[in-house]
Amino acid sequence: MSARRERWLGLGLEVTVPLLALGLWAVLSAGSDTYYFPPLTEILETFADTWVFERVGSDVVPSLVRMGLGFAIALVLAIAIGLGLGLSPRARRAAAPIVEFLRAIPPPALLPFAILVIGVGNSMKVFIIAFVCLWPILLNTVDGVIGVDLTLRDTARVYGIGTRDRVWRLMLPAASPQIFAGIRTAVSLALIMMVISEMVASTNGIGYFVLQSQRSFAIPEMWSGILLLGLLGYALNGGLVMIERRLLRWHRGARASALG
Amino acid sequence: MLKVEHLSKTYGEGDDAVEAIRDLDFEVSEKEFVCIVGPSGCGKTTLLKCISGLLPPSGGEVRLHGQRIEGPPEQMALVFQEYSRSLYPWMTVRQNVAFPVRRKHSAEDTRRLVESAVRSVGLTGSLDRYPWELSGGMQQRVAIARALAYQPEILLMDEPFASVDAQTRADLEDLILEVREEYGVTVVFVTHDIDESVYLGDRIVVLTPAPTTVQEVLDVDLPQPRDQVATKELPAFARYRAHVYRSIKRKQPEAVPVETESARA
Numbered sequence: 187m188s189a190r191r192e193r194w195l196g197l198g199l200e201v202t203v204p205l206l207a208l209g210l211w212a213v214l215s216a217g218s219d220t221y222y223f224p225p226l227t228e229i230l231e232t233f234a235d236t237w238v239f240e241r242v243g244s245d246v247v248p249s250l251v252r253m254g255l256g257f258a259i260a261l262v263l264a265i266a267i268g269l270g271l272g273l274s275p276r277a278r279r280a281a282a283p284i285v286e287f288l289r290a291i292p293p294p295a296l297l298p299f300a301i302l303v304i305g306v307g308n309s310m311k312v313f314i315i316a317f318v319c320l321w322p323i324l325l326n327t328v329d330g331v332i333g334v335d336l337t338l339r340d341t342a343r344v345y346g347i348g349t350r351d352r353v354w355r356l357m358l359p360a361a362s363p364q365i366f367a368g369i370r371t372a373v374s375l376a377l378i379m380m381v382i383s384e385m386v387a388s389t390n391g392i393g394y395f396v397l398q399s400q401r402s403f404a405i406p407e408m409w410s411g412i413l414l415l416g417l418l419g420y421a422l423n424g425g426l427v428m429i430e431r432r433l434l435r436w437h438r439g440a441r442a443s444a445l446g
Numbered sequence: 447m448l449k450v451e452h453l454s455k456t457y458g459e460g461d462d463a464v465e466a467i468r469d470l471d472f473e474v475s476e477k478e479f480v481c482i483v484g485p486s487g488c489g490k491t492t493l494l495k496c497i498s499g500l501l502p503p504s505g506g507e508v509r510l511h512g513q514r515i516e517g518p519p520e521q522m523a524l525v526f527q528e529y530s531r532s533l534y535p536w537m538t539v540r541q542n543v544a545f546p547v548r549r550k551h552s553a554e555d556t557r558r559l560v561e562s563a564v565r566s567v568g569l570t571g572s573l574d575r576y577p578w579e580l581s582g583g584m585q586q587r588v589a590i591a592r593a594l595a596y597q598p599e600i601l602l603m604d605e606p607f608a609s610v611d612a613q614t615r616a617d618l619e620d621l622i623l624e625v626r627e628e629y630g631v632t633v634v635f636v637t638h639d640i641d642e643s644v645y646l647g648d649r650i651v652v653l654t655p656a657p658t659t660v661q662e663v664l665d666v667d668l669p670q671p672r673d674q675v676a677t678k679e680l681p682a683f684a685r686y687r688a689h690v691y692r693s694i695k696r697k698q699p700e701a702v703p704v705e706t707e708s709a710r711a
Contacts, residue, residue: 337531340500343517344524345546345596355545359536436576440535443578 224406233410249391253380256315264323272331289321306387318379319372326368330361363437448474452506466492468657479633481643484653490636523593527605529585533577540573543592563595583614600632644686652693
C-alpha cells in the first residue's frame with residue numbers, strides 16, 4: 187500500500203516538477219524584451235515552426251544519421267576488440283599503452299586532423315563520433331570480460347563448451363551489464379561530438395543550425411535548437427534505459443535474489 | 447576406472463610455496479559412490495580440480511580408464527558448491543541444462559535428455575524459469591540435472607549441499623542416491639560433513655590436514671537403499687561415524703598433544 191503510494195508520488199513529482207520549471211520560465215520571461223532571453227512562448231512558437239516538421243528532413247535526419255552510424259561502428263568495433271583484449275592477457279598488455287594514449291586525447295583536438303585528412307563531409311563527423319564512442323564501450327567490455335566469475339568459466343571448461351559458445355553465450359552476456367554502462371556513456375558523448383563537429387564544419391544538422399541562428403541573430407531559433415538537443419538527449423537516454431531493462435532483466439533479478 | 451597416483455599440488459614457488467596435496471593415492475571403481483572427507487581447510491577442492499583436469503597437478507597423475515587426464519575429460523561432470531555462480535543467470539533452467547548437451551546431440555535428443563534429467567530432479571514445472579527465481583536447493587537440483595543430461599560416466603561433486611538448509615540437504619542426499627541408480631553413474635563426492643559421507647558412500651576416503659594425503663580408506667557396509675531415519679539409527683552407522691571422526695581428528699599436528707595434556711590435567 188505505502189510502496190504503491192510512494193510510486194505514484196514519485197511519478198507525480200517526475201511529471202509536475204519539470205512542468206513547474208517550464209511554468210516558472212514562462213512567467214519570468216513573459217513580456218521580456220531582453221534580446222538574449224526571449225519569452226518562452228516565442229521560443230516555443232519558433233520551435234513548432236522550425237522543427238514540426240520543417241527542418242526535420244534537412245537538419246534532424248542528417249544529425250541522427252551521423253550519430254547513429256558513428257555509434258554503430260564504435261559499438262561493433264569496441265565489442266569485438268574488447269572481447270579479444272579481455273580474453274588474452276598478452277594482447278591486453280600489448281594494447282594497453284596505445285589504448286590509454288588514444289583515449290586520453292580530447293576528441294575535439296582531432297577535428298582539425300580529421301577535416302584535413304577526411305574532409306568536411308559526413309565521413310569526418312562519423313569518424314569523430316565513432317572515435318569518441320569507442321573508448322567507454324571498449325574499456326567496459328574488457329573489464330566485463332576479465333571480471334567473469336571463475337566458477338562460471340570453470341563450469342564451461344568442465345562441460346567442454348566450445349570457443350564460439352564460450353564467447354557469445356558466456357563471456358558476452360556475462361559482461362553485458364558493464365558493456366551497457368559503457369554504451370550509456372558513449373551515447374551522451376556521441377551527442378556532444380555530433381554537435382561540435384557540426385558547429386565546426388557543416389552545411390546542415392542541428393549543431394550547424396544552432397550556431398548559424400546565433401550568428402544571424404535569430405535568438406529564438408537558437409534557443410529552439412538547444413531545446414531540441416536537450417529533448418533528444420533525454421529521449422535517447424530514456425530509450426536506452428528501456429532496452430537495458432529488457433535485455434538485463436536477468437541481471438537485476440539475479441542481483442536482487444543474491445541480496446535478498 | 448579412476449586412479450589417482452602419487453598426486454601432489456604445490457601453489458606458488460620458492461619461499462612462498464604452499465604445499466596443498468602431497469603424494470595422494472586412491473582408486474574409484476565403476477558405479478561406485480566414493481566420499482572424500484577431510485578437515486576443513488585441507489585441499490579437498492584442489493584435489494577435485496586436479497581430478498577434473500581444471501588444475502594441472504605438480505606431481506603424479508590422475509588416470510581415467512588408463513588415460514592420463516590433461517584437461518576436463520568428456521566423461522566427467524562436476525557439480526560445484528556455489529550453485530548461484532555455476533548456473534548461467536541469463537539462461538532459463540531449460541537453456542542451462544541444454545547448454546552442454548546441445549553441442550553433442552540433435553535438437554530432438556537434446557530436448558529429451560534435458561526434460562528427463564529435469565524430471566529426475568523433480569523440477570519439470572520450473573523448466574522455463576530463471577535460476578534466480580528458484581530457492582537454493584532448487585538451483586542445486588538444476589545443477590545436478592545439467593550434470594545428468596550431459597550423461598557423464600563419472601560425476602564429481604564439490605561439497606554440493608554445503609550451502610543449503612538441513613531439511614533440503616537431506617532431500618538432496620536422497621535425490622543423489624536415486625539418480626545415481628537411475629543413471630548408473632560413478633560418483634566422487636567431496637564433503638566436510640562426516641554424517642553425510644557415511645550416509646552416502648560405498649567407500650570413504652579420509653584425508654589429512656594440508657599438505658593433504660590419504661589418512662585411510664574405509665568400506666561402508668550399510669544396507670541399501672539408505673534411509674534418512676532407519677540407516678542413521680543403526681548401531682553400525684554410529685560406529686562408522688565415530689570411526690571417521692577419530693580418523694580425521696587423529697592427525698591434527700601440534701595442536702593434538704597440547705590439547706590432550708590439558709584434557710588429562
